[in-house]
Amino acid sequence: MTVAQREIQLNNPSGLHARPASLFVAEANKYRSDIVLEAKGKRINAKSILGLLSLAIGQGTVIKIEATGDDAEQAVNALCDLVASGFGE
Numbered sequence: 125m126t127v128a129q130r131e132i133q134l135n136n137p138s139g140l141h142a143r144p145a146s147l148f149v150a151e152a153n154k155y156r157s158d159i160v161l162e163a164k165g166k167r168i169n170a171k172s173i174l175g176l177l178s179l180a181i182g183q184g185t186v187i188k189i190e191a192t193g194d195d196a197e198q199a200v201n202a203l204c205d206l207v208a209s210g211f212g213e
Contacts, residue, residue, distance in 0.1 A: 126157075128200040129190040136210040139182035144211035149173045151206050157193025159203070170203070 134140060140148065152159045152170045159170040163185055168175035170189065181187060187207070191199040 125192060126194060126196040127190070127192050128196040129188060130200050130204050131186055131188045132204050132207050134181055134183060134185050134187060134207060136213045137183055138213065139185070140176060140179070142177065144213070145173055145176040147211050148203065148206060149176060151202055152199065154202070155191065155193070155195045155199035157191040157196045157199045159189065159191045159199055162188040162190065 136144060138144070148161075149171055160167050161170040161176065161179075162168075163179050163181050166179060168179060170176065189200050189203050189207075191197075193199075
């Protein structure tokens with residue numbers, strides 16, 4: 125079982141509000157791996173829109189993305205790329 129993890133800072137001005145959160149969840153659900161997002165001392169299922177929104181992650185917050193499974197590395201890379209892109213905002 126492969127485990128991959130990375131930290132990245134959220135730089136888009138509006139943080140992880142509804143639209144970016146839905147893009148993040150949609151991307152996470154493309155992978156078979158279990159994916160967890162950690163921020164502000166809490167860990168949530170990254171495939172859950174409600175979990176993501178409950179964190180109220182704002183601009184400048186450092187998040188940790190951790191995946192466990194056969195495609196863990198690809199999942200973490202894709203999600204970090206999405207965050208780095210600023211979700212197209």
